[in-house]
Amino acid sequence: MAKTILITGATDGIGLETARMLVAQGHSVLLHGRNPAKLARVEEELSALPGAGTLEGYVADLSDLAEVAALAEAVAKKHASLDVLINNAGVFKAADPVTAGGLDLRFVVNTLAPYLLTERLLPLLGKTGRVINLSSAAQAPIDLEALTGRIRLGDMPAYAQSKLAITMWSRHMAEALPDGPVIVAVNPGSLLASKMVTEGFGVAGNDIRIGANILLRATLSDDFAAASGRYFDNDAGDFAAPHPDALDAGKTEAVVRTIKSLLTKVAPTQTDQDPPQ
Ligand SMILES: NC(=O)c1ccc[n+]([C@@H]2O[C@H](COP(=O)([O-])OP(=O)(O)OC[C@H]3O[C@@H](n4cnc5c(N)ncnc54)[C@H](OP(=O)(O)O)[C@@H]3O)[C@@H](O)[C@H]2O)c1
Secondary structure, three states: OOOEEEEOOOOOHHHHHHHHHHHHOOOEEEEEEOOHHHHHHHHHHHHOOOOOOOEEEEEOOOOOHHHHHHHHHHHHHHOOOOOEEEEOOOOOOOOOOEOOOOOEHHHHHHHHHHHHHHHHHHHHHOOOOEEEEEOOOOOOOOOHHHHOOOOOOOHHHHHHHHHHHHHHHHHHHHHHOOOOOEEEEEEOOOOEOOHHHHHHHOOOOEOOHHHHHHHHHHHHOHHHOOOOOOEEEOOOOEEEOOOHHHHOHHHHHHHHHHHHHHHOOOOOOHHHHOOOO
16 A cells, blocks of 8 residues: 655655655655755656656755754645654765754754654654654764754764764654654665765765665565664664663663753744644
8 A cells, every 4th residue: 555655855865765666666755855956856757757656845954943843844734644754864974064053963954853853743653653763883972062062073973973862762752652653763774875975985885775675664564563662773684782872761861851952942833832622
């Protein structure tokens, strides 16, 4: 049966390849991008695929949390339910890695934006939906002073900390929602041939379909149906123990508390403002 799937960062790399595969299988795909012209080109290309399912495009710069909230609201306006959210958009290097709000861009795009988007879309995902969060083999213990923007990090520490943070909140949110949706963190495989890897590491990289195939499996396959809270390491080709910090309840609580406090400044959605019935 065709599913309705939102993919963030569907304009390039692993997200684009995953969208291409899902669209070709006839699924209804909600493509997110930050660049309207690039998103329009992707929509045009994918809609021409034989057997293409329905396509919709959504523009939002995920480094601006108000735009993340607006993205959730735009999706909720058009859809009563969503089968899968793939939080794929991510950033490693940037010319200016500090956002207007004074936070590190990697923490905002790779950690906070997917948290906020997931939280706002939970009513659409219900108990049977799935949330697939892009983690990485690069993970490092989180310095809360860096997460809150009080100290600055280099590209690799910021990226690796943002990826452990998404792995930690994935597990934490999954534990808080034992009836679903399924929430998993996935390392798609290392050094896959995307612009992040060619620009960031100066190497050609491995076949991007390694990453897209595992996201397809996480989206559709039964072996992820009971995987909520788990970490899939595609370098190992299997579910694996997460970084030890993700198993540490105290450290996880501290990270999630900090994420929540950073997100309190974001405008509530219309639904949040509605008086209880
Ligand atoms: N490639 C790897 O080997 C590898 C390994 C481990 C994990 N990952 C993770 O896999 C995910 C996809 O990465 P990739 O390698 O495919 O990288 P990529 O080719 O650079 O694609 C990243 C996607 O995220 C979007 N994006 C970046 N910043 C954004 C922002 N501020 N607002 C909205 N969208 C934004 C990009 O939009 P534009 O098209 O406009 O640039 C693009 O669509 C990331 O989360 C990455 O950390 C990748």
